[in-house]
Amino acid sequence: MKITILTDNVAGAGFLAEHGLSYLVEHQGSCVLLDTGSTDVYRHNARLLGIDLEQQADCLVLSHGHWDHGNGLRYISDKKLVLHPDAFVKRFHPGEDRNLGLVLTRHELEERFELLVTADPFFISDSIVFLGSIPRLNAFESQTTAFVNADSQPDFVPDDSALVCIEDHGIHVVGGCSHSGICNTIERAIQVTGQRRVLSVTGGLHLQKENQQTHETIRYLKELGVTQVYPSHCTELPAMAAFYRAFGGRQLKTGMRLQLDHVK
Numbered sequence: 001m002k003i004t005i006l007t008d009n010v011a012g013a014g015f016l017a018e019h020g021l022s023y024l025v026e027h028q029g030s031c032v033l034l035d036t037g038s039t040d041v042y043r044h045n046a047r048l049l050g051i052d053l054e055q056q057a058d059c060l061v062l063s064h065g066h067w068d069h070g071n072g073l074r075y076i077s078d079k080k081l082v083l084h085p086d087a088f089v090k091r092f093h094p095g096e097d098r099n100l101g102l103v104l105t106r107h108e109l110e111e112r113f114e115l116l117v118t119a120d121p122f123f124i125s126d127s128i129v130f131l132g133s134i135p136r137l138n139a140f141e142s143q144t145t146a147f148v149n150a151d152s153q154p155d156f157v158p159d160d161s162a163l164v165c166i167e168d169h170g171i172h173v174v175g176g177c178s179h180s181g182i183c184n185t186i187e188r189a190i191q192v193t194g195q196r197r198v199l200s201v202t203g204g205l206h207l208q209k210e211n212q213q214t215h216e217t218i219r220y221l222k223e224l225g226v227t228q229v230y231p232s233h234c235t236e237l238p239a240m241a242a243f244y245r246a247f248g249g250r251q252l253k254t255g256m257r258l259q260l261d262h263v264k
Contacts, residue, residue, distance in 0.1 A: 001165045001172050002026045003258040006045045007037030008232050012255035016041045020068040021176055021233045027165040030125040033057040035176050036072030043075055045254050061130055063176025064160040070102045081113035082130050084159035090150045121192045127166045134180040134188045140216045141181025164189045170197035177204040177234050183220045198226045200260050204233035210242045218246045
C-alpha cells in the first residue's frame with residue numbers, strides 16, 4: 001500500500017504546501033485521490049512527481065466537507081466522487097460569516113462529477129472501503145466543536161469519514177481530519193472489515209494539545225498494537241511531539257511517498 005502526499009501543511013524540498021490535505025492512495029491495483037486541499041497545490045505537486053491524476057486516479061473521496069479538504073475540487077472533474085450526504089452543509093466559526101464548507105454547491109458538484117453520496121460504508125474496490133458515518137462512541141473524542149451550521153447550531157462534522165485499505169493480515173486507516181475521533185474511526189473500520197489488526201494510521205488527527213484526549217488516543221493505539229502512526233495536517237505540535245515520542249516515525253511533507261507494504 002502506498003500513500004503519496006500531494007497536499008499537506010509542511011512542504012517537502014521543491015514542493016508547495018498549504019493548510020490542507022490531499023493523498024493519493026494506491027492499493028492492490030486501485031488508486032484513490034483522498035481530498036484535494038483548498039487550491040490546485042495538489043495538482044502542481046502531482047505534476048512534479050510525474051503523476052497524471054486524470055489517468056491514474058480511479059475515483060475521488062472527500063473525507064468531509066471543509067474548505068481545506070474539498071475546495072481543490074474546482075481543479076478536477078469527470079471522475080466518480082464519493083462523499084457523505086452532510087458534506088454539503090455550510091459551516092462557520094461562531095460569530096463569523098466566512099463559510100468553512102465547500103465553495104462548490106451540490107448542484108455544481110453534480111455537474112462536474114459522478115457523485116456517489118452515502119452515509120453507509122462503500123467498497124470502492126475489494127480492498128478499499130469508504131467508511132461513511134462514524135459512530136461517536138467513546139467518552140474522550142468528539143465532545144466539543146469549534147463549528148456551527150447555518151442555523152447557529154453546533155456542528156460536530158457528522159460527515160467526517162476515512163478510507164480503509166484491507167490486507168490479508170490487517171488494515172491501514174487513512175483519514176482526513178478525524179473530527180469523529182481517530183479511535184472511533186478505527187472501531188468503525190474494525191466493525192466494517194472484520195479485521196482487528198491495525199497496521200498503520202495516517203492523516204490529520206485534529207489534536208492540538210498534549211492532554212487527556214491525546215494520551216487516551218496513544219493508549220488506545222498502543223493497546224491495539226499499532227506501530228505505524230503518521231499524524232499530519234491538523235495535528236498541532238504538542239500532540240505531534242507526543243505521538244513522535246510514542247511511535248517514532250517521521251513528519252509528513254508534500255512530495256513524500258509512504259510505502260506501507262512492509263508492515264507485517
